[in-house]
Amino acid sequence: MPDDQLSRVFAALADPTRRDIVGRLAVGDATVGQLAAPYDVTVQAVSKHLRVLEDAGLVSRTRDAQRRPCHLEAEVFDLMTKWIERYQRQAEERYQRLDAVLARLQDDEQQQTDPDEGAAS
Amino acid sequence: MPDDQLSRVFAALADPTRRDIVGRLAVGDATVGQLAAPYDVTVQAVSKHLRVLEDAGLVSRTRDAQRRPCHLEAEVFDLMTKWIERYQRQAEERYQRLDAVLARLQDDEQQQTDPDEGAAS
DNA sequence: GGCCTTCTCAACCGAATGGTTGACAAAGGC
DNA sequence: GCCTTTGTCAACCATTCGGTTGAGAAGGCC
Known part of the structure; x- marks a missing residue:
């Protein structure tokens, strides 16, 4: 429904029949x-x-007498893959940052608890 | 609307607000x-x-008192990229085959027309 | 116990979607 | 000049979608 191309491409491929086509x-x-x-x-x-599919830019239709041969325009896929890759990458980086933070927290904990624990008990 | 996951993922991302989220x-x-x-x-x-987004498997929601923190499940992207890549690859290969066929046709044409053209004119 | 915050559920509304049938345009085949 | 093939357009129908409002569940805070 929204009129930007990325939305139209995703929406077009949300139907199994269209994906099959x-x-x-x-x-x-x-x-x-x-x-x-x-x-x-x-x-x-x-x-x-x-x-x-045509409105999404995924297919183009030419003319051959009464027939209308349909042709796949594969370049539009790039639009999607670029969008997807961006967030895949971001999510991955975030994961690595999280791991780093967790590792650092663990270090800090050891620095704090090790002496305290030894002194308290 | 269709209940397979690939459709749900594509449909989920067909909305700009959801992509933004x-x-x-x-x-x-x-x-x-x-x-x-x-x-x-x-x-x-x-x-x-x-x-x-949750039904599509893109997001998971946990619980923290009244709050419900949302977490991105990036693995589901793989489902899409795999589907896309398959047809990107197929379309590319087809393009190369087409080029090969066209090249061969041109060769055949030359073999046929070259002698005829010389004899006819 | 009361209140406020956070969030979901339910009912409703208008617009879009995927499908149908029926009519018709366009172009060969006879 | 007809008839058939191939495809689109238009109107309609049921369902879904994205949004709203209103009510209520769940869990701190005082």
């Missing part, structure tokens, strides 16, 4: 009819799915 | 109130967003 288009271009054949839905429904 | 959680854990503060929506709305 993308999978088949990765193998090779295909017409709407060819793409619709395997599914138990009308051609119109598939046409709608293709429109969603 | 993920971005903030990558920096560090946060409570619902803290996460809600920057947005012009009610805490309930953010709570709903967090539920969506």
